[in-house]
């Protein structure tokens with residue numbers, strides 16, 4: 001039974017218009033090297049089943065001549081240094097606070113700049129000289145902003161927060177291609193696609209037809225679509241997110257990025273336990289728990305500073321997974337390069353950075369056997385990605 005057959009009024013079933021129009025560009029896994037957990041600074045008592053360092057060939061960095069790559073990297077490092085020095089001097093702080101705001105009963109991403117260091121931001125924007133990048137910054141932290149990072153050539157213009165359009169220039173494309181955060185967001189998507197491709201047959205039917213897949217905090221769902229496309233499967237996917245705009249964008253994007261499965265959407269607050277319990281019940285009456293869950297780019301929004309218990313949240317998601325199913329999730333690393341670039345210069349809202357041990361301790365506290373976890377660390381050093389079999 002698919003989500004579409006479910007007698008569940010709160011889920012919107014949508015049809016995807018065009019199939020198989022070609023996969024969105026995705027990084028390629030060049031090597032994946034198994035290492036001892038101690039090599040990544042971990043405590044053996046918290047060691048996952050396996051740890052791999054992954055080399056990913058980014059599809060966009062190599063489009064730029066070496067001198068442009070170096071020019072941009074020098075600028076980003078300088079902006080990060082400036083923001084760090086100013087933070088050390090007490091001129092700004094990484095201030096925990098919600099990235100989303102409730103108005104008219106709707107929770108939407110905050111769009112005005114209220115995080116970060118305005119001086120370091122202005123320096124970076126001025127040196128880059130891009131109106132498109134300035135308009136893009138105002139989209140943060142909405143899922144829409146991530147699309148430009150996923151494919152810097154994907155759009156001719158940035159649709160800004162007021163609905164106006166700003167033509168994408170080369171400088172913005174260079175920044176979206178070369179920024180360490182963008183590289184990390186693309187490498188985590190490539191790793192997820194690789195994991196899904198290797199697990200899809202094991203957890204589902206051949207071709208993935210009818211494979212029930214839940215995309216948690218889906219945003220535009222691009223990584224989930226890319227993974228399904230790369231795995232060559234056509235799953236039955238339920239997208240959940242709080243942001244109506246993101247769900248709408250996901251539906252429009254699905255066909256054009258080659259997603260060939262069935263799609264349903266449900267607007268829900270995943271951090272509210274009662275909403276997740278309701279989802280769990282709905283899954284049970286609509287064909288059973290899911291066999292695949294993707295949950296990227298959301299774990300950083302949990303923790304005491306953000307008022308969300310990461311253990312309880314993970315448990316609520318894990319309960320939606322059927323035995324034998326597979327969960328892919330991720331976490332930004334505490335030792336990531338250029339941390340003040342993200343929160344200071346680009347003014348991304350506060351995110352909780354974690355070490356592998358902190359991440360593994362949460363997984364274990366959620367009652368998940370750590371031996372079932374495969375931890376993957378792309379060489380860019382921004383995220384770690386966990387694939388967990390139930």
Ligand SMILES: C[S@@+](CC[C@H](N)C(=O)[O-])C[C@H]1O[C@@H](n2cnc3c(N)ncnc32)[C@H](O)[C@@H]1O
Pocket residue numbers: 100142143146216217218219220221222223240241242243246268269270271272295296297298301
């Ligand atoms: C950084 S985006 C990640 C999107 C996508 N998973 C990806 O990797 O591209 C975070 C998403 O989490 C959603 N989100 C944040 N808080 C949420 C909540 N309480 N309930 C449901 N979705 C939430 C946002 O709307 C946003 O689309």
